[in-house]
Amino acid sequence: MTTATARVRTAAAAAGLVGALALTGCSGGGGGGSKDDASPTPSAAPTSTGTGAVTGSSGKLQGSWITTSKGAVVALVITGKQAGLFVTGGTVCSGAAGTEAGMQMIHLTCTGGGKDRVTGMVDSVSKDAMKVTWSGKLGQETYTKAEGGKLPSGLPTAPVKQ
Template identity: 60%
Template sequence: MGLVSALALTACGGGSGSGAPSAPSTSTAPSADTVSPSATGAAAGIQGSWITTAGGKIVALVISGQRAGIFMTGGTMCNGTVGAAKGTQKIHLTCAGGAKDRTTGTVDSVDGTTLKVTWSGRTGQESYTKAEGGKLPSGLPRR
């Protein structure tokens, strides 16, 4: 499934800030699973592509360096940053269309396969599974 690969590449793209999409790069971009030099210590543990389901939709959280993005089937897209605040990892996102469910998240825990984030919106806590090699993790509900 190329879903995770496509989502990861979208999350890594930079924007001009003008709202216009940036031109595709002709260079080979690192995958979201590659740890950026700026991602060290606790931040290195949350790097990569993470998948969950919510309301029958796939939610992909992609973290690369200090950049983060969420992509949901159905079109919701959010992007922003990851950083430490008062000893915890925080995710700050801005969503197209003004969605507020996943704009500020606190990383509760992370291990090699599971990332738990509590969002300040009505979403609450979500548990994500690590997506390796551009493939969806096993065990996701299928429609």
């Protein structure tokens, strides 16, 4: 593995862990089964999407998902109805994920006003992969599930720049 590849994989793992910690770090309590996270979290809802609201559970969307796009690693973390997205290079987004009008949707607000991944519709989700179509020109991305803080095998890597 080259140094650049190792850095990309390390950045992806770090982004996923930071996202998981950011979304779960303030949940209070600990241990085991929760009661559908009864305590409200006012900061979970996006503030600038203006399109609908997530009203139902995020169910199968739960977890840490990784993909690459334009040479950057993208980590999407969904916990409860909260969603966080982290892109190597500095983009950080937060918002909500779950059922809206019978569809699985993701709504994010990104730092710096990024618009690439603001509203996403989940086309399909399985135990290993999730396809999301983002509004705008970005289009569809396929994410691979990262289990236990480890990167999934077969993750594409960015070319080494010399």
